Amino acid sequence: MGQGLKIMKKLHLAGVPSAIENGQVDNPGYPPPRRRNSEVRSREYLTASEVEQLIEAAKGGRWGHRDSTMLLIAFRHGLRASELVGLRWEAIDFNQATLHVRRAKNGKPGAHPLTGRELRALRRLQREQSPPSAFVFTSERESPFSTAGFYKLVARAGAMASLGIKVHPHMLRHATGFDLANRGTDTRTLQDYLGHRNIQHTVRYTELAPHRFKDLWSD
Numbered sequence: 001m002g003q004g005l006k007i008m009k010k011l012h013l014a015g016v017p018s019a020i021e022n023g024q025v026d027n028p029g030y031p032p033p034r035r036r037n038s039e040v041r042s043r044e045y046l047t048a049s050e051v052e053q054l055i056e057a058a059k060g061g062r063w064g065h066r067d068s069t070m071l072l073i074a075f076r077h078g079l080r081a082s083e084l085v086g087l088r089w090e091a092i093d094f095n096q097a098t099l100h101v102r103r104a105k106n107g108k109p110g111a112h113p114l115t116g117r118e119l120r121a122l123r124r125l126q127r128e129q130s131p132p133s134a135f136v137f138t139s140e141r142e143s144p145f146s147t148a149g150f151y152k153l154v155a156r157a158g159a160m161a162s163l164g165i166k167v168h169p170h171m172l173r174h175a176t177g178f179d180l181a182n183r184g185t186d187t188r189t190l191q192d193y194l195g196h197r198n199i200q201h202t203v204r205y206t207e208l209a210p211h212r213f214k215d216l217w218s219d
Contacts, residue, residue: 187199
């Protein structure tokens with residue numbers, strides 16, 4: 001009797017669809033693989049005019065000056081989110097109008113000039129920062145701004161600016177590269193400015209710069 005029960009159980013299990021047929025546990029396609037960025041967004045960078053729209057949109061928030069300054073500095077200096085939120089006042093030389101950039105991912109450090117617009121924004125931020133902090137950008141809780149917080153800030157500004165694309169912080173760094181390449185910046189200078197160790201990470205910007213094709217047609 002016991003042996004017959006075992007046989008019945010085996011027959012019953014044989015009729016149950018496998019996990020693979022159900023598209024579950026053993027299915028290599030379950031869960032579905034993460035979609036590539038190129039499949040989600042039409043492009044991975046912003047134009048300079050779109051960055052300005054982001055900056056203007058950010059000004060309308062509760063912490064408008066801080067937020068718009070973060071976007072401006074990130075764009076003008078091609079900063080990653082971690083590089084931006086880790087920025088300290090000691091890296092800014094107001095007298096020499098210079099920003100000392102320390103790169104993440106083993107990138108090359110550099111000294112960048114600061115424009116009048118940037119200096120005015122940073123000086124105001126420093127005056128209004130309460131309590132004073134060693135970090136340039138602080139949160140409402142008076143702690144250094146986090147990368148997660150900056151991701152939210154950029155997404156919020158993108159929605160407010162109605163750009164029509166989903167925006168994330170690294171698009172600002174790409175915007176720097178493409179805008180400088182479009183201005184005719186040579187590849188080596190652009191490589192140093194962005195802190196790339198490998199020039200192959202830089203050529204993507206110059207390869208897509210439309211000014212290369214400017215005079216191909218005369219009419």
